[in-house]
Amino acid sequence: MSQLEFSPEPRPLGKSGILVSPIAWGMWRFAGRSVSEGTALVEAALDAGITLFDTADIYGFNGASGFGDAELLLGEVFAASPGLRARMVLATKGGILPPLPYDSSPRYLVAALDASLKRLGVEQVDLYQIHRPDILAHPQEVARALEDAVTAGKVRAVGVSNFTTDQARALASFLTIPLASHQPEFSPLHLDPLVNGLFDQAMERDIAVLAWSPLGGGRLAAPADARALAVAEQLDRKAEEAGVSRAAATYSWIMAHPVRAIPIVGSQNPARIAEAASALQVRWTRQQWYHVLVAARGEKLP
Numbered sequence: 628m629s630q631l632e633f634s635p636e637p638r639p640l641g642k643s644g645i646l647v648s649p650i651a652w653g654m655w656r657f658a659g660r661s662v663s664e665g666t667a668l669v670e671a672a673l674d675a676g677i678t679l680f681d682t683a684d685i686y687g688f689n690g691a692s693g694f695g696d697a698e699l700l701l702g703e704v705f706a707a708s709p710g711l712r713a714r715m716v717l718a719t720k721g722g723i724l725p726p727l728p729y730d731s732s733p734r735y736l737v738a739a740l741d742a743s744l745k746r747l748g749v750e751q752v753d754l755y756q757i758h759r760p761d762i763l764a765h766p767q768e769v770a771r772a773l774e775d776a777v778t779a780g781k782v783r784a785v786g787v788s789n790f791t792t793d794q795a796r797a798l799a800s801f802l803t804i805p806l807a808s809h810q811p812e813f814s815p816l817h818l819d820p821l822v823n824g825l826f827d828q829a830m831e832r833d834i835a836v837l838a839w840s841p842l843g844g845g846r847l848a849a850p851a852d853a854r855a856l857a858v859a860e861q862l863d864r865k866a867e868e869a870g871v872s873r874a875a876a877t878y879s880w881i882m883a884h885p886v887r888a889i890p891i892v893g894s895q896n897p898a899r900i901a902e903a904a905s906a907l908q909v910r911w912t913r914q915q916w917y918h919v920l921v922a923a924r925g926e927k928l929p
Contacts, residue, residue, distance in 0.1 A: 629912065629913070630910040630911065630912055631883045631910065631911050631912070631913060631916060632885075633879075633882060633883055633910060633911075634649075635649060635907040635908075636649075637649070637678070638835075638887055638889075639833075640679075640716070640753075640754065640784060640807050640808060640835045641784070641786070641805055641806070641807035641808055641833055641834045641835040642805035642807065642833050643754075643783065643784035643805060643807040644784075645716055645753055645754070645783060645784055645807075646678075646716075647678055647679040647716050647835075647889065648676055648677050648678040648679050648889075649882055649887075649889060650675075650676075650679075650878060650882075650889060650890055650892060650903055650904070650906065650907070651677060651679035651680070651681050651718075651837060651889050651890070651891045651892065652672040652677045652679070652680055652681065652891070652892050652900060653681045653682070653839065653891040653892065653893045654680070654681065654682040654683075654686055654697045654701065655683075655686050655697070655893055656686075656893065656895050657682065657686065657687070657697040657700060657701065657895065658686060658687030658693060658696035658697040658699075658700055659687070659693075659696065660700070660895075662700070662703045662704055662707050665700050665701065665703070665704045666704050666707060666708055666711075667897055668895060668897060668900065669701075669704055669708075669711055669715075670711070671897035671900045671901055672892075672900050673711070673714055673715065674901065675900055675901050675903060675904040676904050677892070677900075677903070677904075678714070678715055678716050679715070679716045679718065679837075679889065680701075680715045680716065680717055681718045681719075681720075681837065681839075681891050682697050682698055682701060682718070682719045682720075683697070683698075683719055683720035683721070683723075683758055684698055684719065684720065684723070684739060684742065684743050684746075685720075685723045685725075685758065686698070687699075687700075688725065690725075694725065695742065695743075695746050698719060698743055698746040698747050699746045701746075701747055702746050702747040702748035702749075703748075705747065705749070706748055712749060716753045716754065717747070717749070717752050717753050717754070718752065718753060718754035718755070718756065718808075718837075719743050719747070719752050719754075719755060719756075720755070720756040720757070720758035720788055720810075721736060721739035721740055721743060721755070721757070721758060722735075722736065722739065722757045722758040722759060722761060723758045723759055724739075728759075729759050729760070729761040729762075729763075730761055730764075731757055731760070731761035731764035731768075731769050731772075732761070732763075732764055732768065733768050733769070733771060733775075736757075736769070736772040736773070736776075737772060737775070737776075740755060740776055740781055740782070741781075744781060750780070750781070751780060751781055751782065751783065752781070752782055752783070753782075753783045753784060754782070754783065754784045754785070754786055754807060754808060755773070755776060755781075755782040755784075755785055755786075756785070756786040756787055756810055757769065757773075757786075757787050757788065757790070757798075758788050758789070759788065759789045760787070760789065760790050760791070760794045766794075766797040766798040766800070766801050767801040769798055769801075770798055770801035770802045771801075773785040773802065773804075774802065774803065774804060777804060784804075784805075784807040784808070785802075785804065785806065785807060786806060786807045786808030786809065786810065786835070786837075787806065787808070787809060787810070788809075788810035788811075788837075788839075789810065789811065789812075790809065791823070791825075792823065792824045792825050792827075792828045795809060795828065795834075796828070799832070805833075805834075806832070806834055807834065807835060808834060808835045808836070808837055809825060809828075809834050809835070809836050809837070810836075810837040810838075810839060810891075811825055811836065811838065811839070812838070812839050812840050813836070813838035813839075813840075813841065813881065813888060814838070814840055814841045814842060814843040814877065814881070815843065815858045815862070815877060815880060815919055815920075815922075815923045816843035816846055816847065816854070816855060816858060816923060817840065818920075818923055818924070820836070820838075821884075826884065826886040826888075829886050830885065830886050835887075835889065836886050836887070836888040836889065837888070837889050837891055838881055838888045838889065838890045838891060839891050839893075840891075840893070841877060841878060841881050841890035841891065841892070841893075842874055842877055842893075843855070847859055847862070847873065847874075847877055848873070848874065854922075854923070854925050857922040857923075858919060858922045858923050859873060860922070861915075861918045861919045861922045862876045862877055862880065862919060863876070864915075864918075865879075865880075865909065865911065865915055865919075869908065869909045869910075871902075871905045871906065871908065871909055872902055872905070874894075874899070874902065874903070874906075875902060875903060875905045875909065876906070876909060877890075877906075878890045878892070878903060878906035879906040879907075879909035879910075879911065880916065880919055882906065883911045883916055890906075
């Protein structure tokens with residue numbers, strides 16, 4: 628039976644001209660550790676062949692404090708090991724401002740990006756994404772702020788996170804530069820991008836997809852309901868066949884879709900980060916891939 632096509636080679640980040648690894652590493656839980664611990668995690672990801680690093684100004688916020696802490700720690704890591712920055716494609720996000728909660732006004736985005744650059748200790752990030760859509764911000768104003776950031780040399784490429792297809796389309800209509808990325812939640816337990824048009828839009832317009840929470844927020848690591856158990860069973864069959872972990876099988880299932888989604892590994896454990904690279908060895912047949920999808924849907928395909 629034929630296998631689905633997959634290349635483990637670096638792939639374009641949309642039309643940005645930037646090449647990235649097929650797997651990314653996310654820093655949602657990066658804050659709250661020492662510089663040496665942070666450095667070890669960054670090096671573990673780089674050693675695993677991961678070049679795309681995803682953070683955000685909100686990462687580290689606990690509801691009362693910690694805003695910017697993940698970026699600040701990464702900046703301290705760069706200061707201690709200056710060569711690390713040049714080895715990665717650095718992505719960050721802005722637009723969440725507790726307790727508003729969202730602000731994508733041009734004035735705020737300029738301030739948020741400058742604050743992120745200061746915390747990171749860099750003059751430029753490779754990708755800047757609007758973290759969540761601000762319903763009160765006109766997409767033309769948002770587009771102008773993003774383009775100004777590129778013109779100023781603070782950002783190489785721009786994207787969106789948690790946007791609907793219509794919201795992304797509206798923003799793109801006011802941009803003269805490509806929208807490089809969509810960052811939706813996607814896993815075998817969260818299939819919305821498959822059916823709400825997001826993957827279709829990404830393929831149509833050559834927009835990279837960065838999939839957050841690829842393990843279903845930990846529900847695939849410790850399945851506790853019938854649906855999660857059924858999905859885990861199918862993933863385990865593939866994992867056993869390929870000689871990889873369930874997590875690696877899950878990442879590979881995500882990457883097998885023709886949108887070429889890039890799963891964002893959220894683990895803060897060096898061994899599990901290293902383990903993620905084994906996902907690049909896994910090849911799925913159509914039948915195997917659809918078995919997982921059917922289990923995830925909880926019903927047969929029409």
